[in-house]
Amino acid sequence: MLHRRIYQFFIVYFLGIGLLFGIKLVLGLSDYVIPGPSNLWNTATAEWYRYLGDVLNTFTVAVVGQVLSIIIALTVGVVGRKATWFGSFIKVAAYNVQAYPIVAIAPILFILLGDGYLTRLFIAAMICYFPLLLSVIGIMGEPVADIEHFYRITGRLRWQLEVKIRAFENLYKLTTVISGSATLAMAGTIVAEFIAANAGIGYSIRIALYQSDLSKILVALFMIGITLSFYQGVLEMLGTSLKKSWAGK
Amino acid sequence: MKKIRITIRIAVWVVLLFLCNLWIPGGKVFAEEQIVYRLKWLINASTAGDVFASSQGFFSREKLNVEVKAGGPERDAIRELELGYAQFGVASADQVIRALSKGARVKVLAQLFQVNPLQWIYRADAFTLTRPMDLAGKTIGITYGGNDETIMRALLASAGMDETQVVLAGVRYDYTPFFQNKVPIWPVYRNTQGILLSDKLKAGEERVSFFNPAEHGVRFVANSVVTSKKMMDQAPETVRRFTKALLAGWEAAMMPANETNVIRALTVHDRDTSKPVMRSQLAATRLMIQSNPDIPIGTIDTEAWRQTEQIMARQGLIPGPINVVDHLNPDSGL
Structure with missing residues (x-):
């Protein structure tokens, strides 16, 4: 599973690079517009180590941000699952926060949190949590009538049990969404670094953009892609083994 | 009979299309050369001359239909020149030098800022x-x-x-x-x-x-007007007319007597800056565009370009010397 993820990434990445080289060749563009193979190779050999450090830095923030967003989404989803005033208020607030463009919120975050680790984490979690929230609300708002009916009739259905039943019955959906949200967490962290930090691969991409250096950006994209493929592969492996162990019980 | 009717209908449509073509206000447009001019940044006091040249008909008088496009952090005029999206643009000296070091064929036509802002x-x-x-x-x-x-x-x-x-x-x-x-x-x-x-x-x-x-002692060149070498070779007359019109626009825009009109032209694009602030910005811009009244607007400061290249080479921002002076065209529109 892991190796499949990685070679699939290689195919996508090198197809993209091949396409760029093709355009460069056909239109006769300079290395300033699209870097040539030797230029890209030189940049890769010169920068890979620094960019690896940057990507790992981003990755750690993304993982923490993802965990944070899972917690937020579960909390909001569980609280907002009921058709009460408070439930609908929580949902509206969560939806509204998501509707604001992060670049508009960033200056407020600078004032409150500075432009360091916490801002990156917060923005990463904000970008990542919404799809999670939608899934959680969808799952938690949908009663599992067959099972819940018995506990309701016998008066034993507390909210904790209700949440457990709904989570267990939709375990596959939940694990798929959590695994998929890894991409969003990484993307969110990179966006955060781009606009609100002095560290990480997003910050390095911003510098490369200032220097109009596309070869650096392509190397950065490779490092991001390979790290993300590895992480998603690991998450999928964990999900599969978890399902297997539950099925065995 | 049916065939004749169809033939007449087609003929009528052809005539109507022809008349429409004649009627299109672009009749004037077709007579003028279509040019895209990509700025480096959003429209503000730093682009006063560019906007003024466009709004006051300096380009039209040279038979050019110039679309002045605002720049921004994600825009790169030199890339657009090479891709054919723009014919002229504004780039900072470091952008020009970086591009030249990577094989871009770009020419500098005029240096807008004599003092780096x-x-x-x-x-x-x-x-x-x-x-x-x-x-x-x-x-x-x-x-x-x-x-x-x-x-x-x-x-x-x-x-x-x-x-x-x-x-x-x-x-x-x-x-x-x-x-x-x-x-x-x-x-x-x-x-x-x-x-x-x-x-x-x-x-x-x-x-x-x-x-x-x-x-x-650090003279690092700022915004300059650039075009591609291809444009320079294939349409030198257009380059000359464009540069002439642009610099005339800048000259007019920097005259204190035209301040109100310049502010009016800028306000169309920049609605967030108040007029008093714009007035102060224009006053500061004047001192940077023409720091010495004896030196015409747009003059390329060759020594400053040379120093800019040396600075970049010393800091390892370019792999080696590129002789930027060979890519400056001080006579293109003056």
């Missing part, structure tokens, strides 16, 4: 910066990867200072760290952001001053 603002009541050594021990804002980083590093090196003698802090467009005094020396474009910030601080009864690297 990139300077550092600080609170005059807190300290004074009269020489680079005064920066020692202070926190200085720089945009990593931006030309302010290059300029500051060159300044420190020229003053024989070690970078450990100062604290370099990465900054971006949000001024909060400057307002909070966490980064007391902040990079700004003196004629635009510099005016806005000094007005804000003045409102809080704080005085500001500016630290100008050019006054300490």
Whole structure:
């Protein structure tokens, strides 16, 4: 599973690079517009180590941000699952926060949190949590009538049990969404670094953009892609083994 | 009979289409050459001449239909020239030199800013910066990867200072760290952001001053007008007419007598800046576009270009010398 993820990434990445080289060749563009193979190779050999450090830095923030967003989404989803005033208020607030463009919120975050680790984490979690929230609300708002009916009739259905039943019955959906949200967490962290930090691969991409250096950006994209493929592969492996162990019980 | 009817219908449609073509107001457009001019940044006082040349018909008089397009952080005029999306553009000297070092075929037609507007603002009541050594021990804002980083590093090196003698802090467009005094020396474009910030601080009864690297020997060229070598070779007459019209537009825009009209032209694109602020910005821009009345607007300062290349080579921003002077065309429109 892991190796499949990685070679699939290689195919996508090198197809993209091949396409760029093709355009460069056909239109006769300079290395300033699209870097040539030797230029890209030189940049890769010169920068890979620094960019690896940057990507790992981003990755750690993304993982923490993802965990944070899972917690937020579960909390909001569980609280907002009921058709009460408070439930609908929580949902509206969560939806509204998501509707604001992060670049508009960033200056407020600078004032409150500075432009360091916490801002990156917060923005990463904000970008990542919404799809999670939608899934959680969808799952938690949908009663599992067959099972819940018995506990309701016998008066034993507390909210904790209700949440457990709904989570267990939709375990596959939940694990798929959590695994998929890894991409969003990484993307969110990179966006955060781009606009609100002095560290990480997003910050390095911003510098490369200032220097109009596309070869650096392509190397950065490779490092991001390979790290993300590895992480998603690991998450999928964990999900599969978890399902297997539950099925065995 | 049916065939004749169909033939007549087709004939009528053809005539109607022909008439429509004649009627299109673009009749005038077709007579003029279509040009796209990509600016480096959003439209503000720094682009006064570009906007004025367009709005006051300087280009039309040269039979050019020029679309002035605002720039931005994600825009790169030199890339657009090469891809054919634009025929002329504005780029900073470091962009030009980087592009040349990577094989781009670009020519510089005119240098808009004789004095680089990139300077550092600080609170005059807190300290004074009269020489680079005064920066020692202070926190200085720089945009990593931006030309302010290059300029500051060159300044420190020229003053024989070690970078450990100062604290370099990465900054971006949000001024909060400057307002909070966490980064007391902040990079700004003196004629635009510099005016806005000094007005804000003045409102809080704080005085500001500016630290100008050019006054300490670092002459790093700012915005210049560029075109592709292909354009230069294939349409030299268009290049000449464009440059002539543009520089005439700049000259008119910098005349204090035209201030109201210039502000009116800018306001169409920049609705957020108040007129009094724009007036101050224009006054500051005038001093940078034509710092010496004897030197015509657009004059290329060859020595400054040479120094800019040397600075970039010394900092390893280009792999080797590119002889930028060979790519300057000082006579293209003057």
